Every structure is written in C-alpha cells, then in structure tokens.
Amino acid sequence: MYTGLQHLHSGIAYLALAALVLVIIYALIGSLSGREFTEKDRKIAMIAFIISHIQLLVGLILYFVSPVGFSLLTAGGAMSDSAARLTALEHPLINILAIVIISVGYIRSKKISLSRGKFRSIYMMYAIGFVLILSRIPWANWLN
Template sequence: MYEVFQIVHSYWAYLVLLVLTLATFNAIIKTLNKSSYAAKDFRISLFTLIVSHLQLLIGLVLYFVQPYFVAFSEQGMGAVMKDSTLRLYLVEHPLTMIIAIVLITIGYSKHKKKLSSTKKFRTIAIFYALALILVLSRIPWDAWF
C-alpha cells in the first residue's frame, strides 16, 4: 500500500507543480496587462485549489503509512531533528506543503471577494506565488528524479 501511495503522490506532484505554476504566471501576467477576469481564469484557480487539496490528502495518507513514521516513537523527536533525511520527510516537507496549501486556499477565497479584475489577479498572484516558492523549496529533489 505504501508503494502505491508513494507513486501516486510523486506523479500527482508533477500535476500540482504544473498547475500551480500556470495559475501563478497567469495571474502575474494578467495583473501586469490589466486584463479582465474571465471564467477561464476562475477555472484555472479552482483547478489549482482542487489538485493541491487532493495532493494533501494523498500526502497525509502517505505520511502515516511510510516507514519513516515509526522514527518518532523509536528514536524520539531529538533524533529525528538531527537526521536531515528524517527531518525533511517527517517535519519540513509536510509542514511546508501544508502551509503552501493554506496559502493557496486563502488566496482563492480572498480573490472571490474582490470586485475588480486587477485586485482578483493580484491576490491570486501573491498567494499562489508564495505557495509556489514554498513548494519548490521543500520538494525532495533527490528522490524526485
């Protein structure tokens, strides 16, 4: 079961990264061009929200079934924090990704309340860009390729 969730989580991450990048640059470019907000832009933002939340659910299942998880009870939090691999997989990656998804959710929710297109795009651009930076900072690149 662990291997299936790991494969799904890894491949779904490519989709999350692609859609998040697309939504971020779409919002940045349309903010700079002062374009009007269209249904397509709403769908891109919504799809980013949905894909990222599905990734979170897959990641949470994976987190609790992964072999690293027993390190908390066997070695203790001090030993986990001293080991860079355990710290990445058990603390840094999950926490950073949850924060990124919270930023995506906040950005999506806030943009719906804005009335002008420029403010909608600016809100999405800021929150999604921050989320993209966090996601890129904590992807375990050595395990990804």
C-alpha cells in the same frame, strides 16, 4: 499499497507544480494586461487549487502509512538527522502551510471586487505557496 501511494504522490506532484506555474503566469498576465477577471479565470485558478489539495490529501495518507513519516517522528532521533527531519517534519509542515496560503489566495480572490486585485491575490499567494513547496521537496528521493 505503500509503493502505489508513493508513485501517486510523486505523479500528482508534477501535475500540481505545473498547474501552479501555469496559473501564476496566467494570473500575472491577466493583472498586467488589465483585462477583466472572468468565470474562466476563476476556474483556471481552481484547477491548481484542487490539484494541490488532492496532493496534500494523498501526502497526508502517505505520511501516516509510511515507515519514514509519522512513525519516524514518534520513534525519536529524527531531529538530529537532516534527511529524517525533512521527511518527518519539514516536508509535511511546510507543504501544509503552502496549501493554506494557496487557499487564502483563491478564497480572497473571490471576495475582491476589482479584477486586478483578484489576479494579484491569485498570482502572489500561489507563487508564495509554490516557492514553499519547492523549498521542501526531498529532491534526493524524488529524482531517483
């Protein structure tokens, strides 16, 4: 089960990162071109929103069943080792923050009346979330 969750978490990460990039570019183009924000635009933004939340859910499950997640944090000594600190604290904490920021961007876009503001809310908040996610990916583990 643990290995399957690891593979699922890694696989969905590719989808989530690709969806975020596509939505950021799509919303930026929509904002710069001055076109009207439509239901199609909302649904496209919702795709990255949903995939990122599924990634968070799988990650949280993995965090509590993994021997290098929450158990590493409670065992002590994780703060002195940078790799353990990344896995046990920084990766989950920053990624939760990134998903919250993405959520704020999506929810805020629904409340704004101007199309340019809707696009701007999506591309700015999604881009901040995207950068935060990239900053805390355990690249040494992910690329192997």
